[in-house]
Amino acid sequence: MAKFKVPKEIFHGLGSLENLKGLTGKKAVIVIGGSSVKANGSLERTENYLKEAGISTVVFSGVEPDPSIETVLKGAEFFTQEQPDVIVGLGGCSSIDAAKAMWIYYEYPDSKLEELAAPFAVKPMRNKAYFVAIPSTSGTGTEVTGLSVITDREKGTKYPIVSHELTPDVAIIDGDLCASMPKHVTANTGLDVLSHGVEAYVSNIADRYNDALAKGAIDLVFKTLPTVIEEPNNLEARQAMHDASCMAGMAFTNVWLGIVHSMSHQIGGTFGIPHGCGNAILMPNVIRFNSKVTNKYSELAALSGRTSAEEFAQEVSKLRASVGVVGSIKEYGVSQEEWDAKLDVLTQNAMDDPCTLFNPRKPKFEEIKAIFQACYEGRAITL
Ligand SMILES: [Zn+2]
Numbered sequence: 088m089a090k091f092k093v094p095k096e097i098f099h100g101l102g103s104l105e106n107l108k109g110l111t112g113k114k115a116v117i118v119i120g121g122s123s124v125k126a127n128g129s130l131e132r133t134e135n136y137l138k139e140a141g142i143s144t145v146v147f148s149g150v151e152p153d154p155s156i157e158t159v160l161k162g163a164e165f166f167t168q169e170q171p172d173v174i175v176g177l178g179g180c181s182s183i184d185a186a187k188a189m190w191i192y193y194e195y196p197d198s199k200l201e202e203l204a205a206p207f208a209v210k211p212m213r214n215k216a217y218f219v220a221i222p223s224t225s226g227t228g229t230e231v232t233g234l235s236v237i238t239d240r241e242k243g244t245k246y247p248i249v250s251h252e253l254t255p256d257v258a259i260i261d262g263d264l265c266a267s268m269p270k271h272v273t274a275n276t277g278l279d280v281l282s283h284g285v286e287a288y289v290s291n292i293a294d295r296y297n298d299a300l301a302k303g304a305i306d307l308v309f310k311t312l313p314t315v316i317e318e319p320n321n322l323e324a325r326q327a328m329h330d331a332s333c334m335a336g337m338a339f340t341n342v343w344l345g346i347v348h349s350m351s352h353q354i355g356g357t358f359g360i361p362h363g364c365g366n367a368i369l370m371p372n373v374i375r376f377n378s379k380v381t382n383k384y385s386e387l388a389a390l391s392g393r394t395s396a397e398e399f400a401q402e403v404s405k406l407r408a409s410v411g412v413v414g415s416i417k418e419y420g421v422s423q424e425e426w427d428a429k430l431d432v433l434t435q436n437a438m439d440d441p442c443t444l445f446n447p448r449k450p451k452f453e454e455i456k457a458i459f460q461a462c463y464e465g466r467a468i469t470l
Pocket of ligand 1: 283348
């Protein structure tokens with residue numbers, strides 16, 4: 088038995104932002120990051136469409152990348168003052184993640200971050216407001232997931248809050264909003280989408296529903312990521328990548344991810360390697376490692392006319408290189424000394440990461456370490 092949870096309404100396609108006109112409510116707080124949604128006009132369009140729906144708007148701005156608990160509390164205070172019945176997260180993943188956490192504190196002001204990070208800790212939401220997510224990057228799929236990652240900078244810890252209660256009520260997937268994404272962000276976030284599709288597809292709780300979405304997303308990434316890199320103003324291709332991000336998000340919020348993410352979380356946190364870049368470096372060797380227990384990679388290889396897991400691993404490397412992303416941790420600029428000093432801690436933390444529980448092959452400490460080492464050097468493993 089399994090449950091498949093997605094937002095109640097997903098509007099998608101170029102121009103789909105217009106569907107805001109059909110929402111109901113009295114007052115919306117729009118949560119944004121920096122100036123990009125102002126500069127590209129999407130904030131103004133959002134405000135205007137909401138006004139057409141009879142919903143007044145106020146804006147909370149200044150959400151930083153890797154949003155902090157301080158920002159979340161500041162936002163929740165603003166919500167309490169403004170009393171919105173609609174919350175809109177607009178922009179990159181950080182704005183939407185922060186808005187989700189602000190929403191929790193608005194509904195339950197006595198919440199504690201450490202407690203929220205425990206499984207199933209989020210109480211029933213929607214007593215005060217419902218949630219609309221409008222992403223302007225194609226990557227994390229946060230617009231359809233029950234996930235929000237908040238950082239406590241004092242403790243140096245990232246807290247993932249996981250609950251289907253946090254799955255947005257409405258998601259708007261409008262590729263128009265992504266046209267101004269810089270090239271390196273497009274490449275890294277696009278490879279993150281690929282890793283969501285691949286990890287969801289081989290998850291040890293995968294099912295047919297999520298397989299279809301994951302495979303569809305992977306196919307779209309292979310077909311369109313190189314195009315959006317070469318032609319950033321190709322809106323049809325932007326929309327396809329935005330759809331892929333959403334589809335992969337729907338799959339992984341239901342069947343989770345594997346050790347590509349467990350390991351990437353560590354090299355991201357320790358060396359600042361961008362998430363999608365880290366995933367792309369790790370993925371080929373994780374495919375080789377996992378392929379000893381699953382033949383599902385061969386099905387993915389078939390998408391590009393290949394047959395084996397090894398060929399699929401090579402296709403992933405080829406795509407990564409074609410969009411200008413480095414192929415090893417060393418190449419990213421991590422020195423041998425730093426690497427040797429941290430390797431055991433990184434390995435242990437990857438073993439303890441919740442994503443490891445959903446990997447198709449249960450890894451041993453020495454195996455994760457060997458994958459890390461091979462990915463540091465940029466060579467293929469046999470395990
Ligand atoms: Zn990811």
